[in-house]
Amino acid sequence: xxxxxxxxxxxxxxxxxxxxxxxxxxxxxxxxxxxxxxxxxxxxxxxxxxxxxxxxxxxxxxxxxxxxxxxxxxxxxxxxxxxxxxxxxxxxxxxxxxxxxxxxxxxxxxxxxxxxxxxxxxxxxxxxxxxxxxxxxxxxxxxxxxxxxxxxxxxxxxxxxxxxxxxxxxxxxxxxxxxxxxxxxxxxxxxxxxxxxxxxxxxxxxxxxxxxxxxxxxxxxxxxxxxxxxxxxxxxxxxxxxxxxxxxxxxxxxxxxxxxxxxxxxxxxxxxxxxxxxxxxxxxxxxxxxxxxxxxxxxxxxxxxxxxxxxxxxxxxxxxxxxxxxxxx
Numbered sequence: 001x002x003x004x005x006x007x008x009x010x011x012x013x014x015x016x017x018x019x020x021x022x023x024x025x026x027x028x029x030x031x032x033x034x035x036x037x038x039x040x041x042x043x044x045x046x047x048x049x050x051x052x053x054x055x056x057x058x059x060x061x062x063x064x065x066x067x068x069x070x071x072x073x074x075x076x077x078x079x080x081x082x083x084x085x086x087x088x089x090x091x092x093x094x095x096x097x098x099x100x101x102x103x104x105x106x107x108x109x110x111x112x113x114x115x116x117x118x119x120x121x122x123x124x125x126x127x128x129x130x131x132x133x134x135x136x137x138x139x140x141x142x143x144x145x146x147x148x149x150x151x152x153x154x155x156x157x158x159x160x161x162x163x164x165x166x167x168x169x170x171x172x173x174x175x176x177x178x179x180x181x182x183x184x185x186x187x188x189x190x191x192x193x194x195x196x197x198x199x200x201x202x203x204x205x206x207x208x209x210x211x212x213x214x215x216x217x218x219x220x221x222x223x224x225x226x227x228x229x230x231x232x233x234x235x236x237x238x239x240x241x242x243x244x245x246x247x248x249x250x251x252x253x254x255x256x257x258x259x260x261x262x263x264x265x266x267x268x269x270x271x272x273x274x275x276x277x278x279x280x281x282x283x284x285x286x287x288x289x290x291x292x293x294x295x296x297x298x299x300x301x302x303x304x305x306x307x308x309x310x311x312x313x314x315x316x317x318x319x320x321x322x323x324x325x326x327x328x329x
């Protein structure tokens with residue numbers, strides 16, 4: 001894919017760069033000739049994994065640092081042309097069990113990042129990865145960017161604040177920022193040891209271990225975005241003047257129930273079993289029911305659309321983990 005700006009020789013900082021999305025983004029930027037610096041805390045619960053960059057480790061720089069460390073940020077943001085701000089705590093359940101940690105990472109740390117940019121690099125271009133969780137239980141479908149924001153958990157509230165800080169600093173300080181509200185992102189490099197990142201991860205792990213996986217409910221409708229399509233959206237947002245100050249939904253190529261998603265996954269694996277179960281009480285309280293995005297805004301403004309079908313994406317993902325399972329457990 002061609003982007004409006006050439007990344008060759010440009011300096012790029014990726015927070016959360018050893019995680020699923022960050023590492024895939026880093027590899028694409030290396031291919032495009034960028035000088036990539038990835039920052040990650042490698043806190044076990046948050047998804048960073050050095051194996052994600054093992055094949056390109058000599059082509060980028062890694063800084064093991066926590067985005068909550070304001071002193072590190074002061075030096076890290078200097079002279080960067082682009083900041084892809086992907087660091088965050090993604091578990092909805094963890095945010096309910098320990099809301100203060102979620103507040104520190106998804107809210108206060110975001111403000112610290114933006115303050116570092118304001119003081120030391122106000123010319124940087126930022127893309128922030130937000131989440132569809134901000135919408136809560138939809139009033140209508142598909143959900144567009146004008147939908148009321150009504151998060152159902154602490155994670156959603158803090159991610160909403162982090163997103164709005166980016167847009168505020170864009171509007172007040174002219175620190176060019178774009179926010180992308182991601183739906184269920186999946187693909188090679190995703191966390192599969194548990195369900196902290198997405199339920200698809202634990203489904204894949206159990207499937208490949210020959211164990212039945214649980215599908216809660218089953219009739220809820222969802223959409224999914226393959227990692228390559230997410231990376232395309234991030235890079236288009238970073239290089240298009242029309243994206244500055246904007247908030248965009250991402251989405252998938254189809255709308256599908258959880259049960260049918262499970263069927264597709266079993267098909268992609270060449271076999272397997274799943275069990276339909278009622279939602280556990282602690283998850284039922286924060287379940288949003290059906291959700292799928294209207295992504296026509298980013299399609300109209302940036303000409304982005306998902307290119308990888310769910311069937312192809314699941315096949316590629318499962319093939320990757322058949323070869324690399326032990327590195328992600």
